[in-house]
Amino acid sequence: MEPLLQVNDLSVAFVEDKTETVVVDNVSFSVEPGEVLCIVGESGCGKSVTALSILGLLSPNARVKSGSIIFEGKDLLKMNSKELDEIRGNEVTMVFQDVMNSLNPVLTIGNQLTEIISAHMGYDKRKAKEYAIEMIKKVGLADPSAVMKKYPHMLSGGQQQRIMIAMALACEPKLIIADEPTTALDVTIQLQIMKLLVELQKEFHMSIILITHDIGLVAELADRVIIMYAGQCIEEATVYKLFDQAGHPYTRALLGSVPSIYDDPDKKLTSIPGTVPENYYEIEGCRFSGRCPYAKPTCSKDQVYFELEPGHLVRCHRVGKGEIPFESE
C-alpha cells in the first residue's frame, strides 16, 4: 500500500544572527493509512518542529534545508500557501496541546466551528450549524446547542480539548497531527479523550501522528513508534517490538525511567545521567554517546541508521554488531 505521508531526509534549521542551528537532522518516516504513529522524545528533540513543518507552520526564523514531504503523491514543501490551504484543515489537521491559545476567546464555540465548516466544506449557514451540532455530539459533549453558545472560558480543559478535536475532525481529514493533546489534562480526563480519539480514528479511518513524551500513552495507542533524540530519529519499530526488544540504549533507558504502578516497588529507576547536550548539532557521531553506558571510542564516528530487522530501524552501530545484548525476556 502507498503510504499516506512520506517524509524524506527532512532537515530544519533555525537561523539567528546568520548562524544556523540544525534542530531536525535528516528525518525520514512514513505514515500508512489508518495507523497511529507516535513520535516520542524529550523536550527539544525536534519532534514538534518536525510536525509543524508538515503543515508549513514553522516560525519565520526556521528554514527547511532539505528533504521532501510527500502527501498523496504531492510534495507539501514545494506548494505555495494557497495550495497548502487546500490541504491544511481539509486533509491534514492538527490538535495542539495548548487549547487555551488555540481557541479564540472572544468568539463562541458555535461561531468558530461553523466558520471552519463553511470555509472548508462550503456549507451554508444553516447546514453548517446543523453539522457543528452533530460534531459536538460526536465528541461526547452533552447539550450541544448550549455548548454552541458558550465562550471557550466557560468550558473546562477537557471540554475545550473535545472542541479542538471536533474542529480537527469536522472536515473528515485523512491525517490528524496531535501534539501532546492530553498533557495538560488530568489522568481520568486524559483516558476519556484518548478513547474518543481512537474511536473516531477507527470510524473515519484516519491516520494519526501522535507527538508525546508519555511512554504510557505510546503503549496504549501506537501502532508504530519513532524515537527522536537531539534532532535525529534513533529508533523506529512497531509498538510491540519496541517494548519487547528496544535496540538503542537511549530507548532502553527511556523505557526504564518510567515509574509504573505495576513495578516491583524496590526497583530502582534507570536514570540517564546528564541532560541533552545543548550544541548537539555540532557533535560528530552518536549524539547520545556522552550519556550512554555502552559508549566506546568508535561511537564518535557517524552512526548509520540501519535496519536491524525488517521494520525495525536503529541508529547504533554497537547494537548492529551484537555488542549490546538484548535483555532476555
Place this chain on the structure above:
Amino acid sequence: MKVEGLKKFYPVKGTTVRENKPFVHAVDGVDFEIYEGETLGIVGESGCGKSTIGRQLVGLEKPTSGHVLYQGKSISHMSHSRLRKIRTELQMVFQDSTSSLNPRKQVFDILAGPMLYHKIVDKETLDQEINRLLELVGLPKSMKYRYPHEFSGGQRQRIGIAKALLVRPRLVVCDEPVSALDVSVQAQILNLLKQLQDELKLTYVFIAHGLGAVRYVSNRIAIMYLGRIVEIANTDELFENPIHPYTQALFDAAPLPAPRLRGRDRIVLKGELPSSVNPPSGCRFHTRCPYALESCRVNDPMLLPIRPDSEHLAACPVLMPKETRNGEYNG
C-alpha cells in the same frame, strides 16, 4: 551531622475551609497523620486540594478552621517569631523551580541568604557548607557562581532541593517536584530524593498527580477527591486492594507502559470534575461513580478503617468489605 532526630511527628489534623469570596471548598475536612521517617504521598487531580494541604503543612497559609499540629503544637495559630523557628524544620520543594529561584542572584547567594539569616553557619564555614550542599544534590561546586537561567530544568530542581535542605529540615513537602521535567530527568530527581531521605533521615510529603512517581517514593498514599481524602493506606496495600471507586478509576486511567495490556477492563469515568465551589451533596464522587446508590446522594461517607484496627481507611460504604459494612453502617 544531624542535630536531633528522636522526637516523633505528632498527628497533623485539620478540618479546614479556605476563605475566598464565594467559598471554594479546596480542602474540606481532612484528618491524617504523618509518621517520622516515612513518605506520605498525596494524589489527586487538579483542584482536589492537595497543594493547599501542602502549603498548610509548612505554615505558608493559615487554615480557616482546624489545626496543623507539629510535635503537639499547632503551627496554624502560632506567633510569627515562633513560627519562624519551626519553619526551618518544615521545608518545601516547589514544582516550578524557575519562579521559586531569584533570577538576579547567583546560586551562592540564593543558598547563603537563608543560612546566615537562620544562623545555621557563620561566615567562615559558609563556603564549605555550600559546597557540601551542592555535592549532596549532585551539582559540581564550580557552578555556585552561576545564575538560575544558566541551568537546565533538572539542575534547577536540584538547586530547589538544596535550598529546602540547607536549613536542615525534618519534614520536606515536595509539591509536584518532577512534573515539569523530562522523563529521564524525572528519574534522576526521584532517585536523588530517595537517596537524600536515607542519608538525612527526612520525612517527606510527596504531592503529585502521577501515580507511578508517587508509588515509587511513598510508604503510604492518600487519595484525594474534591477536598476530601477518599482513601488512605500503605502503598502496597492500596495498590493490591483499592476500595474506593475513585481510587480504582484513577489506577485504571494511568496508562501502562505495556502495549499487550491495552484491551484490559478498566473503569472509564464519565463527566468532569464538579466545581469545588458548590460540591455535590452526599458523597462527592456520586456524580461520576459507577457504583453509586440512591443513598450516596444523601449520606456523606466517613473515612473508616476497612477492617477493625486496619490502617487502610476508605470513605465508601458501598464497596467496603461486608463485615465492616454490617458493623458500621446498619442502624
